[in-house]
Amino acid sequence: MCAREKARVGILDSLRKALGDTGSSGDDVYWIYARCRRCGEPLLGRVDLRNEPSLADDGETWIVRKGLIGSGEQRTGTASVVRCYQTVEVTLTFDAAKQHVLTSEAARGELISKEQYEKLKGESGIHA
Numbered sequence: 001m002c003a004r005e006k007a008r009v010g011i012l013d014s015l016r017k018a019l020g021d022t023g024s025s026g027d028d029v030y031w032i033y034a035r036c037r038r039c040g041e042p043l044l045g046r047v048d049l050r051n052e053p054s055l056a057d058d059g060e061t062w063i064v065r066k067g068l069i070g071s072g073e074q075r076t077g078t079a080s081v082v083r084c085y086q087t088v089e090v091t092l093t094f095d096a097a098k099q100h101v102l103t104s105e106a107a108r109g110e111l112i113s114k115e116q117y118e119k120l121k122g123e124s125g126i127h128a
Contacts, residue, residue: 030101032090033117034068034109039084041070042120043109049098061102062094068109 032045045068047053053062067087088109093102104111112120 030064030092030094031114032066032068032092033112033114034088034090034106035112035116035120036070036084036086036088037109038086039070040120041084042112042117043068043070043088044117045090047092049094053094053098056093060096062096062098064090064092064094066090066092 028049030047030049032043032047034043034045035041036043045066047064047066052066053064055061056063067089069085069087072083072085086108089107090104090109090111091107092104094100095102
């Protein structure tokens with residue numbers, strides 16, 4: 001790596017740190033996998049556990065509300081069959097340490113596993 005490339009990488013690293021990006025997506029991130037009830041499109045959401053949860057009224061648990069909207073187009077093969085921009089509203093309640101989900105619900109959709117999401121994504125022909 002030449003000096004110019006090192007300087008560019010150094011500047012980018014400084015910018016990431018200034019904007020709060022630590023580069024880790026391990027314990028500070030919770031991934032939401034859902035499916036729209038209307039069109040069946042698989043949806044993916046990311047929760048930043050450091051910033052997004054709000055302390056619940058009980059003062060012990062944390063709540064996250066997230067609206068997930070798909071691409072608006074569900075494909076089967078090459079023909080467009082459904083246009084849907086419905087918001088799937090996901091509500092998660094975490095324990096005090098934000099390590100475990102205590103309750104979860106999805107209005108206008110359903111929560112699914114990572115494996116189901118990947119299978120549906122592969123079948124739909126839509127790429128993230």
